[in-house]
Amino acid sequence: MHVAHFTLRRAAALAAAAAVAAAAVLGCATPGADGDAAIARASQAMGAHHLRSIRYTAEGTGYTFGQAFVPGSAWPKITVHSQVRSINYDTGSMREEITLSRAEPTGGGGYPLQGQQRNDQFVSGNWAWNQAPSGPQAGPRFVADRVHQLWITPHGVLKAAQRNKATAQARNDGGTALTFTEPGRFEATAIVGADGLVQRVESRAPDAVLGEVDVVTRYSAYRDVGGVKFPGRIEQSMAGQPVLDVQVREVEPNAAVDIVVPDAVRGASERVATERIADGVWFVGGGSHNSVAIEMKDHLVLVEAPLNDGRSMPVIDAVKALAPGKPIRYVINSHQHFDHAGGLRTAVAEGATIVTQAANVPYLERALAVPNRIAPDRLAQSGRRASFMAVGERASLSDGVRTIDIHRITGSVHNDSFLMVHLPAEKILIEADAFTPLPPNMAPPAAANANNVNLIANIERLKLSVERIAPLHGRVVPVGDLYATAHMTPR
Secondary structure, rough: OOOOOOOOOHHHHHHHHHHHHHHHHHHHOOOOOOHHHHHHHHHEEEEEEHHOOEEEEEEEEEEOOOOOOOOOOOEEEEEEEEEEEEEOOOOOEEEEEEEEEEEOOOOOOOOOOOEEEEEEEEOOOEEEEEEEEOEEOOOOHHHHHHHHHHHHHOOHHHHHHOOOOOOOEEEOOOOOOEEEEEOOOOEEEEEEEEEEEEEEEEEEEEEEOEEEEEEEEEEEOHHHHHHHHHOOOEEEOOEEEEEEEEEEEEEOOOEEEEEEEOOHOOOOOOOOOOEEEEEEEEEOOOOOOOOEEEOOOOOOOEOOOOOOOOHHHHHHHHHHHHOOOOOOOEOOOOOOHHHOOOOOOHHHHOOOEEEHHHHHHHHHHHHHHHOOOOOOOOHHOOOOOOEEEEEEEEEEOOOOOOOEEEEEOOOOOOOOOOEEEOOOOOOOOEEEEOOOOOOOOOOOOOOOOOHHHHHHHHHHHOOOOOOOEEOOOOOOHHHHHHHOOOOOOOO
């Protein structure tokens, strides 16, 4: 999906132009063209027919998909100091070791403002996980993207095309377009040049926020490594914005890549834990992303529907069980970053109105209107359309007894359309990403986090009475923990 807004007339003109361009490039091959023969020629040229695994190392520039500072703007830029991908095509497994740092101060991604961060990420079959210091952490929400990335690599796409009986269409430049669908995962067209080398892959994959997302991956500057052709440059865009541009430094064909799914990952399931933190207020945790449920006279308000259907569906079920018979009428979205907005499609399917900062509304309206056809989600199955309540600087929800105040967080480097929720009677502040409590007994960092300092500035600017913070990452803590972490003293 391209997030820029076009009128119907403009969209029709672009579609017509695209059709003319396509006709100029593609030949008039008859239906049922010999896909197997075309794949075999490309596999021979690429050296894919005898390639069972590969490892390559690259470096360059990346961008953090789904973490834009302003909705609809470019993804935040990062420096990719090292990217090592180890792929076993026989088992459908991949490990990615990536060392990166911020290249610009604004936007999300969970990366420190200073210094480098190393991530160790895996996928194998239907399991995905990250290796953390404490051990493997299951990441079912990463499966779709990592499977997609594995099978659109220059050799992987030929293997996927063969497995899925791709159709072939001759191009006027002497090349071939191979089109196929990996059922329930993605759709792809691999453009193969007259020399048999994969030039680019145009794919479309499910996305928890965008419904489906268009991806274009370009491969160039090929060189021969032990009879295997591999690109020296890899570029990728998602939703019309760049996400990767790296130079490949080392390639090891048929490397030893043995990826075993940890037992802790195989046995993992979505866990939802509810904790009553005030009368009619529950902290909903149990995973990496929290929510808060608030009971009103005749309905419920849920703060945050994160990640995807896989997380937000069990959260919604658990919340409804806390107050049987009361529907979830509103879901308050802290900001549009995809890990915090990934369950909004689930919330719309539930019939809830989305409460979000006003700048997010046009972006989310377009995104939530795109159906997920490839792997129909809860929203696609429901047939509902999203309704919104836009929040400027401040808004309130009240049933005459309980009041929920919603405030924009201003001056943040993390996000420009950022909300926090204050329960004035309970003196509880609910926020995401502006402050994540440190583990118990851990000393504060030497330098204060800019997001923590900014949250304090907003609390004091608005003169909010806060005793506890219910963060959407981490645990409920006294507000004093925020001040201590930021090396500040409450006024």
